Amino acid sequence: xxxxxxxxxxxxxxxxxxxxxxxxxxxxxxxxxxxxxxxxxxxxxxxxxxxxxxxxxxxxxxxxxxxxxxxxxxxxxxxxxxxxxxxxxxxxxxxxxxxxxxxxxxxxxxx
Amino acid sequence: xxxxxxxxxxxxxxxxxxxxxxxxxxxxxxxxxxxxxxxxxxxxxxxxxxxxxxxxxxxxxxxxxxxxxxxxxxxxxxxxxxxxxxxxxxxxxxxxxxxxxxxxxxxxxxxxx
Numbered sequence: 001x002x003x004x005x006x007x008x009x010x011x012x013x014x015x016x017x018x019x020x021x022x023x024x025x026x027x028x029x030x031x032x033x034x035x036x037x038x039x040x041x042x043x044x045x046x047x048x049x050x051x052x053x054x055x056x057x058x059x060x061x062x063x064x065x066x067x068x069x070x071x072x073x074x075x076x077x078x079x080x081x082x083x084x085x086x087x088x089x090x091x092x093x094x095x096x097x098x099x100x101x102x103x104x105x106x107x108x109x110x111x
Numbered sequence: 112x113x114x115x116x117x118x119x120x121x122x123x124x125x126x127x128x129x130x131x132x133x134x135x136x137x138x139x140x141x142x143x144x145x146x147x148x149x150x151x152x153x154x155x156x157x158x159x160x161x162x163x164x165x166x167x168x169x170x171x172x173x174x175x176x177x178x179x180x181x182x183x184x185x186x187x188x189x190x191x192x193x194x195x196x197x198x199x200x201x202x203x204x205x206x207x208x209x210x211x212x213x214x215x216x217x218x219x220x221x222x223x224x
Contacts, residue, residue, distance in 0.1 A: 040218065040220065042215035043114075098145075103154045104154045
């Protein structure tokens, strides 16, 4: 069974701080997606990484896929209150057919 | 692009009622749709995978006779929770894809009294 361990589970920080969320597995994934979910809404795709060692940037967010495609990280620089939400990583087992979700990281950024 | 619409957004009904939830891909044809369930403060758990024109594939532990899935067209899948009970209360989310990443609907909050 493929599992994705996501950490930390909760993160409460002040505006302007940096943070990193980790997503780890003992399994190899063909792709890794990061989503952000607001309360009462569905997840919104932030990025997809498919190549080992790949780094993608989305404004203040930096996503990295591990060389062995077993782990990923999301780094946010100078967090803002608008970054508050639930961040989910999801591993794809071949062609995005089935996604295995991590438990999520609930981020709260205080002004 | 890649908009997925889910309806209704919220349902409150009595125990024993059957509830149908619709998932539509508005601007693309979805060869595959997925149904998830999310309990409060938890992550998404895949319930079933639905391919257009064929029977849905259910995850282990999900009762196919209780959660009926129909994927009659490339833009519509429905999930019917039959004879719903309070323990079925949850946030149900669908997603759709056509060869690329999954795109999610906004979810349906189901509350069974």
